[in-house]
Amino acid sequence: MSVTRHVSIIAVLWLVSSVLGIAFSLSIGMLPSPASHEAHVVDSAMTLLTVLAVPVFTLVVIMLGYSMLVFRQRGDVLEDGPSIAGNQRIELLWVGVTLALTIFLAGYGTYELLGLRTHAAQSEESLLVKVTGSQWLWEFYYPKQNIRTFAQLTVPLGRTVQFEVTSKDIVHSFWIPAFRMKIDAVPGLTTRTFSTPDRVGSFIDDPNFRVQCAELCGLAHSAMFGMVTVMDPKDFDAWAASQPTAQ
């Protein structure tokens, strides 16, 4: 078989498998359903990376599989292949393409990250929640409302929530899967993150509405979680009014 023939077969296989692969990866929902503005941004970044990853994956796998099957030797006498030690055009092309892909990904990632921060910074009426982790409990303090809750986080729909996170003892990590956000709780340090919930819900209907400690913190690490509730702003105000004020 001529080299052109090998190349055309591989090109067709690559094209077909890439299209099928992309269609497949878009059709299956891998992520829990999103519940914040940031979650949608993260999910679209995830989708873009997946779409780019599929052709890279299929190209290598098809060349690998093709070589294994088509270029296999089975004879009793061991034969040598052709003495090809390199090809400058292909080498430069390969480096050029991988470099271009990398630059694009880095640029895109930067753009998304700055977009997330700008969105949060522009939000005028944000709600401040001070989060404190300790072995093995999450504590939430709402300074403006002067409310303190334990293992229960209640936030309003559509308002950016600014979280100021710290820890009383060792390193924990504050994670809400449905919001796609995560920040460590470090003793002696206040770390900050934000989230803008855009779907009403609670842990009862969706287990991803939970605060989960994501940094190994000893004995009850896996049990260190809290329930998250996202309410309409009016319900939130009513809820806040019904809570006892913190001492």
Place this chain on the structure above:
Amino acid sequence: MWMAFGPLVKGILQAAVGVVLGASFGDLLAGLTGRSGDREPAMALGYVFGLIGWLLGIGVWDSWAKEWFGLQVKHAEVSGWRRYFRFNMDHKVIGIQYVVTFITLFLLGGLASMLIRVELMSPGRTIMGPNEFNIVMSFHGIVMIAVAVATIMGGFANFVLPLLIGAEDVAFPRVNALSYWVVPPVAFTLVAAMLFGGYDSGWTAYPPLSVHNASGQLLFLLAFITFGLSSILGGLNFLTTVITLRAPGMTWGRLPIFVWSVFAAAIISLTATQFVAMALLTVVLDRVVGTAFYDSARGGNPLLYQHLFWFYSHPAVYIMALPGFGIALEVIAHFSRKPLFAYKWVVGGLLAIVGLSFIVWAHHLYTSGMSDQLHVPFMITTELISVPTGLIFLSALGTLWLAKVWLTTPMLFALGFVFNFLIGGITGIFLADVPTDIHLQDTYYVVAHFHYTIMGGEVFAIFAGIYYWFPKMTGRMFSEGLGKLHFWWMFLAYNATFLSMFYVGYQGMNRRVADYPANLGSGNLIVSIAAFVLAASFFFFVYNMVFSWIKGPKAADNPWQAHTLEWQTSSPPPLENFKHPPRVVGVPYNYGTPGAQHAIFEPMGTGATGGED
């Protein structure tokens, strides 16, 4: 019989004496400084004295240290299996000591992973409580990290590298033996720490948790530091060996790619390991002496540890991966019967990875609360690593192109490496990207990703190396049928296990938990079942290796008809490696060029032409 284990018995007795002396000294110091009742000073000094006692007993005194005092060193003449149980300085013996020790540890760490998967089969408590889970998980982590760091760099690099460059041994044979003999106390201590409450802070041992937990953590830290010493000595030895002991004509451009990959990894071993030792030592000091590096109430900073730790531990990933690339490309070239494609680009890529590996560590800390302005630079450097890594794939695919592929067991494992490492690399992009990493960080997605790079990548390369060099190391041939069965079983079960793990990670299963919400139950059950099937594949491996080593057919000197130097001597090679020293006259991958030679062997001093190929 007693004579065979003499050095071992002596080492154990002297270690015991050391432990008692050190512990008494520690108790004395603790008492004098008003901290009587605190056992950790005794444990720390007991460990250090015990380690010194062990090393002196096992042979450092008899075959080395006596010299420092003007005494006559003893060189016991032993042969056969007894060589492996003493302070032997032959790089081939040390290579086999390393491979056997670390494959044993690999199986032990694998056993721990089975306990983890049984516990995680269903939500709620299955077989153990959360504390036992954390300890088993930490044990699995640190043992497998040690396996990943040392099996190739200690095992294959030791056995094969001097042969590949036409040397008689490594540059510092006694340092080499020392770097192996500190390993048994490390392994022993990691197990013995269970008697002191174990260690439950993962292999990363982040403070303040690792300052406040059970005393087993102290032994973990000391063992880890000791292991780092072994790694530094190994790195030093291989760099010196490659620089100074290449055979005549073995120019840098003619080095087999495995030698380059070990050279690159050795640069990291030698220059990065001190940082983790420093990080671990500061935790030891916080525990034992009462310093406050990581106590924020007294001016310490827990985040500092994470930077120091990953400043080593990310480059360390390449101590594991680079020699894996080297084995895979080496095997692919020889079994494609073609020159290695884009050799110079690969060498450049390996060295570029060494450089870049030092400026990407903070991608482990995107969600740690470090300064926001560090996110973008570290995202860019991390993604840049895919360019030199991409060259490994270019070389593999280019070498296979139009090749005459001989699908032996080692070749299958090398191709499996390419497939698995591809998935490991691509999924790494999702973790390099800050927005996606914020969700994926600390989930099973990360667990699946690094298992793809280390187990799917490096461990497959290790198996490629074991099957490839088995005839040379043991002088016997293994069963190809069982080898292929091992490959296909392991490859399919491996992918079933870890592909499913990506899914549970996406779904919100976080790392290092003994329990999880009920909605993750079915995904975890699939992972566990696939993991049990994966574990079963190793029975074929162990059976094949043990029986082939004892009873396998005698191997030919060059069963693969490969051109590199290790195959041009007997299997196993004589003590001095080559009957006649080689003179290198060409590249090692000159397949397809009739009459091309890599080296010629001629008796010293005769000046005769010709000789064996």
